[in-house]
Amino acid sequence: MMALWFILGFLSGSVMYAHLLGKIACVDLRTIGDGNPGAFNLWQAAGYRFGLLAVVLDFMKGFVPVAVCLQTGVIHPDDPVLIPIAAAPVLGHLFSPFLRFRGGKGIAVTFGVWSALTAFEVTLVYAVILAVLLVIGRALNGWRPVSSEADSFQVVLGMFAVSVWLHQRSYPAAIFWGWCANIALMIWAHRTGLRVFLKKWI
Numbered sequence: 001m002m003a004l005w006f007i008l009g010f011l012s013g014s015v016m017y018a019h020l021l022g023k024i025a026c027v028d029l030r031t032i033g034d035g036n037p038g039a040f041n042l043w044q045a046a047g048y049r050f051g052l053l054a055v056v057l058d059f060m061k062g063f064v065p066v067a068v069c070l071q072t073g074v075i076h077p078d079d080p081v082l083i084p085i086a087a088a089p090v091l092g093h094l095f096s097p098f099l100r101f102r103g104g105k106g107i108a109v110t111f112g113v114w115s116a117l118t119a120f121e122v123t124l125v126y127a128v129i130l131a132v133l134l135v136i137g138r139a140l141n142g143w144r145p146v147s148s149e150a151d152s153f154q155v156v157l158g159m160f161a162v163s164v165w166l167h168q169r170s171y172p173a174a175i176f177w178g179w180c181a182n183i184a185l186m187i188w189a190h191r192t193g194l195r196v197f198l199k200k201w202i
Helices: 002-014 017-024 039-046 048-071 082-094 107-118 121-140 148-168 173-189 191-201
Strands: none
Touching: 002 048, 002 082, 017 039, 017 048, 039 048, 048 082, 048 107, 082 107, 082 173, 107 121, 107 173, 121 148, 148 173, 148 191, 173 191
């Protein structure tokens, strides 16, 4: 049963709504920004309406399968099975079989997964941390927008900060290690930006 839910979660995550909406908007996301088929590039290329819709759909493709698993008793917050179930939509988004196993950066789908798992608590904390890091980053950059590489660093640094918070709050081990698995996936998704950022500063 767990394998079935993993596959369903993976397939849910692998539907690349930004790519599909880009086709509707007659935009080739491969030519925008870093060529990533995600909501942010769609927002840049086709405007906030298409971009916001893609963000919502990406959020829901993480939220819905995990919420269904929780409601039907397939997983529980203290069950290690939670870890692959939580990872499945993010994996699908990062390695979509519909785009030759390419995908997006996984931010919105991560928010969806963890909003379902923790009733929005973890994602609210993560959002606050990201907002603080954004302000700090802009302040250090003379209040100008930071680079995409700095964005990648902030995304991953914020996730590490949340892992410390989870540990301090004594969340179940499955939640903590599920979040750590998500960090590993985000490091992979943002590896190019992280490499450039770290080479610049280290």
